[in-house]
Amino acid sequence: MDIPTVNHHVGSTERVFIAHVNDLNDFYLHSDFFRDPLLKLGQELYTEYSESLTKNTLEINETLNIGDYCACPSESEDWYRGLIRQIDSNDNASVFKIDYGDVQYIPIKFLRPLHKRFIQLHRLAFHCSLVNLIKPLDGWSTKIIDEFRSRLTTTFLYAKFINYNEIIDISEVEITEKSSKISLNKDFQQYQIQRLVIPMNDKFLYKYIPLERLDCIQSNQIRMLYYICPSRFYVYLRENINSYMSFQNDLQKAIQNLRSISIPVKYQPVAAQDNHAIWHRAVIFDFDSDLTKIYVYFIDIGQREYISINNIRPLPEEFHCKPALAIPCCLYNIYPLNGNDQSIWESNDPVHDEFNRLMVNNVSCKVHSKQDQIIYDVEIDIPKIGDLGTFLVDNKLVSRTTMNNHPRPNFNSNQPLNQSYVRAQLMASGITPIRQQQRSTQQNEFYNNPNNMSQQSQIRMLNTGLQNTNIQQPPSTS
Incomplete structure (x- = not known):
């Protein structure tokens, strides 16, 4: 039995507030309609499970495994609905907090099986990504994520649901503040520089x-x-x-x-x-x-x-x-x-x-x-x-x-690359034509020799089309 997900109608707009942010393509929101249900659920979970911690161990018939729903306590003694993602060799569990979106690491002995009546209530947080913004290869910088998180703390925040990706269970949204005619998507578009180059075949x-x-x-x-x-x-x-x-x-x-x-x-x-x-x-x-x-x-x-x-x-x-x-x-x-x-x-x-x-x-x-x-x-x-x-x-x-x-251009053929095409692609990433010509030669030699696949410790080329750079220097993550 699965906890149901709320399906938002594509094209609809709701007033929302922040639940949890990982980055601009991975965050969780609550509908303003869920404020009271969230409080009520927290109170009911506390009443149901708070005294169970005095046992400190699970009963024989309460074995928990990966993929099971559970009730999960926090350091503040609040209780949450969780889904067990992993259990390591030390019996510590990675628990996804269904109604908030973050992951908590906790000894499995503190978890309790989630009773059926709590499974019937739909998820109160929905997974989102800013539509039409592509995550950089080395991730969004901490500064940009912090700025985005602070923008989500406004009182009047609205999300328009543009698309839903069922494979990764995520809604692509456009977010606006009540006092602004420009969406947050447009504000953060200036930080996106990697759409310009297509991944090479x-x-x-x-x-x-x-x-x-x-x-x-x-x-x-x-x-x-x-x-x-x-x-x-x-x-x-x-x-x-x-x-x-x-x-x-x-x-x-x-x-x-x-x-x-x-x-x-x-x-x-x-x-x-x-x-x-x-x-x-x-x-x-x-x-x-x-x-x-x-x-x-x-x-x-x-x-x-x-x-x-x-x-x-x-x-x-x-x-x-x-x-x-x-x-x-x-x-x-x-x-x-x-x-x-x-x-x-x-x-x-x-x-x-x-x-x-x-x-x-x-x-x-x-x-x-x-x-x-x-x-x-x-x-x-x-x-x-x-x-x-x-x-x-x-x-x-x-x-x-x-x-x-x-x-x-056929990137895997024996024909030389169309230089004007490659030059346009690489110059979008800030690479000079001279370096581009050198790298094009190296790339052809590499792709035409499958035996080279594991022999690139000295010269490793990142030909992704999203970002072309010498990988000997790791990218900045901040």
């Missing part, structure tokens, strides 16, 4: 975990999973949702007793832990010189970021064979307004908002072609709208060329 990411296939003849029913720009977004087949959820449950249990990896290897499949103590399949793409941070690609989500080596485990082989849920796509023959396939998408381009708005539900897509064996060029049909590319062109949000004089 790398088929070796799928060496161990296969890529899910789209039907190249018939239309596919898809849903958007992770968006960067019209030239790179990730979708999943709607028919795979139930099997993926079951797969994730099995993964959580299998990882519990495994130790952290000691020596990372490029393209190694691993399990990486997020802020909520949930494990996801990932592939190592690179790592910094002291091995404290590992750059990974979450292969079932489409997101790339740095993760502490302490939050990475080897992925058991039985979890290799299931195809990656996230399917990389490109909207066919669509480029920035008044641009072409050499142009860079700007982070404040209005097409991003419109693209996200139109892709909130299940849509059908047809495959036009496939880049480098991994990127699908697709045409998307939106109910009541029609062809997405045509709609964006008609509304003067994008351009479409009738003849492509510059074929897309």
Whole structure:
């Protein structure tokens, strides 16, 4: 029996207040309607469980395991509804506080099974991300997170629900203050500098975990999973949702007793832990010189970021064979307004908002072609709208060329890279043409020789498209 989640209607707006903040793409809000239910729930949990701590141990029939709901006490003697994410060898548990969003670490002997009547009440906190803001590879700085957290303490705060991602159970929202006509999303957009460069195609990411296939003849029913720009977004087949959820449950249990990896290897499949103590399949793409941070690609989500080596485990082989849920796509023959396939998408381009708005539900897509064996060029049909590319062109949000004089570069072929394309991509990251030419040569040598995959300790290149930098110096996290 699961604690139900409140589903907010896409397009609706509610007055909200802060519950917990990890960063701009990972925070929890309460609806203003939940103020009284929160207080009532806390009082009922205290009345029900406060005296149980005098026993200090669980009864024989009260055994708690990973994935169980529990009642969890805090140092302030308040009680919360929790979900057990992990239990270590010392019987300490990682407990996700369902109605607040943070994770508490506590000896399992202090936890109590959650009674049925508390399971029937829906979750009082909802997981959110600022829509159309992409998390930087090395995370949002502490200064920006603190500024965002302080902005959420205002009395009159409103959230508009733009989209819901059922894979990671998160609502994409636009937040505004009552006295302002400009959303917090727009205010923090200035800090986003990494949308400009598209991740480079790398088929070796799928060496161990296969890529899910789209039907190249018939239309596919898809849903958007992770968006960067019209030239790179990730979708999943709607028919795979139930099997993926079951797969994730099995993964959580299998990882519990495994130790952290000691020596990372490029393209190694691993399990990486997020802020909520949930494990996801990932592939190592690179790592910094002291091995404290590992750059990974979450292969079932489409997101790339740095993760502490302490939050990475080897992925058991039985979890290799299931195809990656996230399917990389490109909207066919669509480029920035008044641009072409050499142009860079700007982070404040209005097409991003419109693209996200139109892709909130299940849509059908047809495959036009496939880049480098991994990127699908697709045409998307939106109910009541029609062809997405045509709609964006008609509304003067994008351009479409009738003849492509510059074929897309094949990053894994024996042909040299289209230098004008690479120069445009890398200069957006502040890299000079001379350095760009040197790196392009190194990249071709590397990708054309699979034997080099684990021999890059001296020269390791981070060719993500989101950020191109020499990885010998770890990125700043503040």
